[in-house]
Amino acid sequence: MLDSVRSASRQLMRDFNELQISNVKSADFINKTYSKSKQTIYDCLHDYKRDYGFISEDDTDQEIKDNGYTWFITPIESRENFSSCMVYFAVSVCLIHKNKVVAAVIDAPALRETFWAEEKKGAFLEDFRSRHIKMRVKSREGGLIDVSGNLLNKLLPGNSNVRSIGSTILGFAYLAAGRHSGIVYSRVNKYKTLLGRLFCKKSFWKAKGKTTGKSLREI
Secondary structure (H helix, E strand, O other): OOOHHHHHHHHHHHHHHHHOOOOOOHHHHHHHHHHHHHHHHHHHHHHOOOOOOOOOOOOOOOOOOOOOEEEEEEEEEOOOHOOOOOOOOOEEEEEEEOOOEEEEEEEEEEOOEEEEEOOOEEEEEOOOOOEEEEOOOOOOOOOOOEEEEHOOOOOOOOOOEEEEOOOHHHHHHHHHHHOEEEEEEEOHHHHHHHHHHHHHHHHHOOOOOOOOOHHHHHH
């Protein structure tokens, strides 16, 4: 999993750097970058486990088998940030079994940070200094709240603690790392939500009040 996302990330950074030094920001360029990232991840994972299923965020018509193992990939999380030369984009892969994410990797190449989580092992962060840090949240007082862009203007307008980084997956990772006090998202892919749930669970994040259940599936 880690090799697949980092291979894709290296390609993404080459295209990201090209975007920064050129005026080419066409949809075709971004779509080609997305397709290359998807193919790179697929090739790596297929060589590793040929009998596992494989879907990506744009495969909305595919269903995951309950008893098998399936890779769910996001070749570029936040294409808008990527195309705008903003560093808050990521590549992610998670492994789904019996409708649960049992392992996941999130790589933010422009930030030089990698997050991963696994059942029975925990949630971890590797930063640009190559330090491996176990994510365990003890307190969230005074932190930031990440809100998806379509909700930002409706919730707490003018509040300096509210941000929108434009990447759902990084928002989940930041919540698990204690960088956010909370997140408010809408219309999120269900497998991304399951990925976020694994990270939160393994960082010992505990929701207060009525913030689990239906609302978690809808964030």
